[in-house]
Amino acid sequence: MERSDLPTLRAMGFKDDELQRLGLWEAPSGTPAELAEMYVRRSKKKDTLSTLRQQVREMLGYATAEGKRVRHIWFEQRSASKAHVRREEFDSATGAVISGLSKTLYVYKTSRLSRRGMGQVGPLLDLFDQRRARIVMTVEKIDSSKGSRMVLAILSEQAREQAAEIAHWTKVGGDAHKAEGRWPGGVTPYGLECPKGTGKLRAKPSEYKYARPLIAERLLKMVTPAEIAEDLNRRNIPTRKGKKWRAQTVIQLAQSPSWAGLIPNRERQVDDFGSPIDKWHRAGEPLIGPNGHPVQAGEGVVTFAEWEKIRAIISGRSRPGTSIGDRTRGVRKAVTIMTGTLRCPHCKGLMGNGGRNYRCLARINQGPSVCKGVATMRGRVDDAMAMLWANHILSLPPESATIMAIAQRWLSYQDPAKEARKQAVSAALDNAVSRELKLNKEFFLGGGMDETQFETLRGDLAAQITGLKTEIARLGKAPDLTPLMSGEALSILWDGAGIDGRRALIQAALKSVTVLPAKARGDKTPIAARLVPEWRDKSDARNIHAALSYVEKCRKRKQDGEAA
Numbered sequence: 001m002e003r004s005d006l007p008t009l010r011a012m013g014f015k016d017d018e019l020q021r022l023g024l025w026e027a028p029s030g031t032p033a034e035l036a037e038m039y040v041r042r043s044k045k046k047d048t049l050s051t052l053r054q055q056v057r058e059m060l061g062y063a064t065a066e067g068k069r070v071r072h073i074w075f076e077q078r079s080a081s082k083a084h085v086r087r088e089e090f091d092s093a094t095g096a097v098i099s100g101l102s103k104t105l106y107v108y109k110t111s112r113l114s115r116r117g118m119g120q121v122g123p124l125l126d127l128f129d130q131r132r133a134r135i136v137m138t139v140e141k142i143d144s145s146k147g148s149r150m151v152l153a154i155l156s157e158q159a160r161e162q163a164a165e166i167a168h169w170t171k172v173g174g175d176a177h178k179a180e181g182r183w184p185g186g187v188t189p190y191g192l193e194c195p196k197g198t199g200k201l202r203a204k205p206s207e208y209k210y211a212r213p214l215i216a217e218r219l220l221k222m223v224t225p226a227e228i229a230e231d232l233n234r235r236n237i238p239t240r241k242g243k244k245w246r247a248q249t250v251i252q253l254a255q256s257p258s259w260a261g262l263i264p265n266r267e268r269q270v271d272d273f274g275s276p277i278d279k280w281h282r283a284g285e286p287l288i289g290p291n292g293h294p295v296q297a298g299e300g301v302v303t304f305a306e307w308e309k310i311r312a313i314i315s316g317r318s319r320p321g322t323s324i325g326d327r328t329r330g331v332r333k334a335v336t337i338m339t340g341t342l343r344c345p346h347c348k349g350l351m352g353n354g355g356r357n358y359r360c361l362a363r364i365n366q367g368p369s370v371c372k373g374v375a376t377m378r379g380r381v382d383d384a385m386a387m388l389w390a391n392h393i394l395s396l397p398p399e400s401a402t403i404m405a406i407a408q409r410w411l412s413y414q415d416p417a418k419e420a421r422k423q424a425v426s427a428a429l430d431n432a433v434s435r436e437l438k439l440n441k442e443f444f445l446g447g448g449m450d451e452t453q454f455e456t457l458r459g460d461l462a463a464q465i466t467g468l469k470t471e472i473a474r475l476g477k478a479p480d481l482t483p484l485m486s487g488e489a490l491s492i493l494w495d496g497a498g499i500d501g502r503r504a505l506i507q508a509a510l511k512s513v514t515v516l517p518a519k520a521r522g523d524k525t526p527i528a529a530r531l532v533p534e535w536r537d538k539s540d541a542r543n544i545h546a547a548l549s550y551v552e553k554c555r556k557r558k559q560d561g562e563a564a
Contacts, residue, residue: 001027005073012040012056012075013049022060028069035071036063036104039093042077055108062138063106071102094124097133109139123429123469183297189259190240191215191301201261201298210237211301215250219310225250230367246365251314260307261300262286337382337502343514347371351515353378358515374517376527381515384528389506390490392535429468436461511536 003009003026009019019025028035038059040052056073063070076089097105105128125144128135134145182199191211193204210232218228229245239245257264265287286294286304294304302310335353342351344360347370351358356378363373439461443454497505516530 003027003072008075009073013053014056022057023064023069024060024073028071030069032100032103034067034069035102036068036106037093037096037102038063038070038073038106039090040073040075040108041090059106059108059138062136063104066104068104070106072096094127098127098131100131103131103133105133105135107135107137110137110142126469183258184263189256189301190253191259192261192299194298199297201258201300203299203301207240208301215253216302216306216310219250219254219313220306222313225254225314226365226367229365230369233366234369244362244366244370246362248365254307254310254314257286257294257307258297259300260286260302260304261296261298262304262307263295263297335499336378337499337506338378338385338513339503341507341510341512342381343512344371344374345514345516346374348514374515376515376530380527381531384526384531385506385513385533386494386502388528388531388533389509390494392509392533393490396537426472429465429472432461432464432468436465509536510534 003024006019006025009024010016014022014024016025038056040056042052052075060070072093074089074093093105096102125135128144132145134143136143183194183201188194188201188204191204191207192201194201214232214235214237215228219225224247226247228250229247232245237245239249253259263286265285288294300307336358338358339352340350342358343349344351344362347360347362349360349362349371351374352361352364353359354364354375357375358378358381359375360371360373362371436458439454439457443449443451494502494505511534513531513533515527516532518530519525
C-alpha cells in the first residue's frame with residue numbers, strides 16, 4: 001500500500017528509486033512500539049531541500065539502527081519560536097504518538113523541535129511520559145525516555161535565547177537600513193520594483209504604464225476609486241496577482257507611503273500579553289528622518305506632494321466607521337449574520353451588507369464587467385438560514401465533529417474571559433518553567449546559592465507549576481453540548497446569541513451557501529429553496545424526522561406571533 005506522505009517526500013526532491021532504497025515506498029506495518037514518526041522543519045527557504053533530504057537520510061539511519069520503521073514523515077516551513085504560529089504538521093506528528101499510532105518521534109535536533117523553551121517542551125514530555133512514548137533528537141543523541149530531560153531543558157532554553165537574539169539583531173539591521181533609505185523588503189506597491197542588491201525603488205515598466213496615467217493621475221483629477229477599478233477591469237488589466245481590481249485595492253495602494261517612494265513607518269502588532277506577532281499596523285505614515293523630512297527609498301509612482309493631495313481627496317470622501325478613507329476606525333460591530341458565508345451564484349464570490357439587502361461584493365467593488373451581481377433581502381435570508389441551520393444541527397449525531405466545533409466556537413464567544421484566562425495561564429506556565437530552569441542552573445552550575453534557600457524556592461516553583469497545569473486542564477475541559485441536543489434548547493441558544501453569536505454558530509456548521517438568482521422579476525419561489533448550503537458535516541437520516549418536526553413547530557410559532 002502506498003504511503004500517505006509520498007507526495008510530501010516527492011515535493012522535497014526524493015526520487016522514487018531512492019524512496020524504495022530507503023524503505024519509504026510502502027506504508028510500514030507493525031506494533032506502535034516498532035513504528036515512529038519523523039518531524040522535519042525549516043524556518044526559512046534559505047535552508048535548501050538538499051539539506052532537508054540529508055537530515056531525513058540521517059534520521060532514517062538512526063531509526064534503522066534502533067530497529068524502528070518510520071510510519072510518516074511530517075514536513076512544514078514554520079517558525080518554532082512564535083507562540084501565535086500554529087504548526088499543523090508538528091501537532092499532527094505529536095498527535096500521532098499521543099493517540100497511540102507509534103511510540104517514537106524523531107527530530108533532527110532540539111532547535112528543530114521548538115524554540116519556545118521548556119514552557120512548550122515540558123508539557124509535551126509529560127504527555128509522552130504518560131503514554132510511555134519518547135522524543136529522540138538524533139544529532140544530540142538525546143532520548144527523552146533515558147533520563148535526558150535536564151539536558152533537553154537546557155538545550156531548549158538555549159534555542160529560545162538564540163531565537164530572541166536573532167530577532168534582536170534582525171530588527172537592528174532592518175532599522176539601520178530604513179534610516180539610510182534602503183527598501184526594508186517585502187512586496188513593492190503596484191507600479192514599482194526593487195532590483196536585487198540595490199535597496200532602492202524604481203518604476204516597473206510593465207505596471208508603471210498603467211499605475212501613473214490610469215490610477216495616479218485620475219485620483220488627482222478626483223475620479224473615484226470605484227470608477228478607476230471598473231475601468232481597469234473593463235480594459236482587462238489585472239492586478240499583479242492576476243486578480244480583478246476593487247475600489248478598496250485602489251484606496252489601499254494610493255494611501256501607501258511606498259507608492260510615493262517613501263519608507264513606511266510600520267509598527268508591529270502585539271498580542272494581549274505584549275508579545276509581537278506576525279502582523280503589522282497598516283503603513284499610513286512615512287518614516288521621518290532626523291532632519292524632519294520623510295525618508296526616501298527611491299522613485300515613486302507619485303511625488304510626496306501628490307501623495308498628500310490624493311490622501312486629502314480620499315479623506316474628504318471618508319465616512320466614519322467605514323473602510324473608505326477612515327484609518328481611525330475601531331473594530332466595526334457586526335450587523336449581518338451571513339457575511340463571509342453567503343456567495344453569489346454568478347462569480348462564486350462573497351456577498352456582503354448592502355443596506356437592507358445582501359449584495360455581490362464583486363459587483364459593488366469591481367463593477368458589472370466582473371459580475372452582473374445579485375441582491376436579495378437580508379431579513380428573508382437570515383430567517384431561512386436560521387431554520388436550515390437548526391434543521392441541520394438537530395439531524396447530526398451527537399458525536400459529529402460539527403457539533404464539537406460549534407460547541408467550541410460558542411464557548412469562545414460566550415465566555416471570552418475563560419479563553420483569555422487560558423492564554424494567561426499558559427503564558428504564566430511558560431514563565432514559571434523558565435524560572436525553574438534558571439534556578440537549577442544557578443544552584444548546580446553557579447554555586448552561589450544556599451541549599452536550604454534553593455529547596456525553598458524550588459518547592460514554591462514546583463507548587464506554582466503544578467497549580468498552573470491543573471488550571472489549564474480544568475479550563476480545557478470539553479464544553480457543554482446540552483444546548484445542541486434538543487430543539488427548545490437550541491432555539492433559546494439562537495435567540496440569545498445576538499448577531500456576533502449567530503454568525504459564529506452559522507460559520508461553525510457551514511462552509512458556504514450560494515443564493516440562486518430569481519427566475520424572473522417577482523419570483524415567488526421561497527428563499528429557502530434558493531439557498532444551496534455546503535455543510536461541514538453530513539446529516540444523519542435517523543434524526544431527520546425530529547428535525548423537521550422542530551422546524552415546523554418554529555414556523556407555526558412565528559406565524560402565530562405575526563397574527564397576534
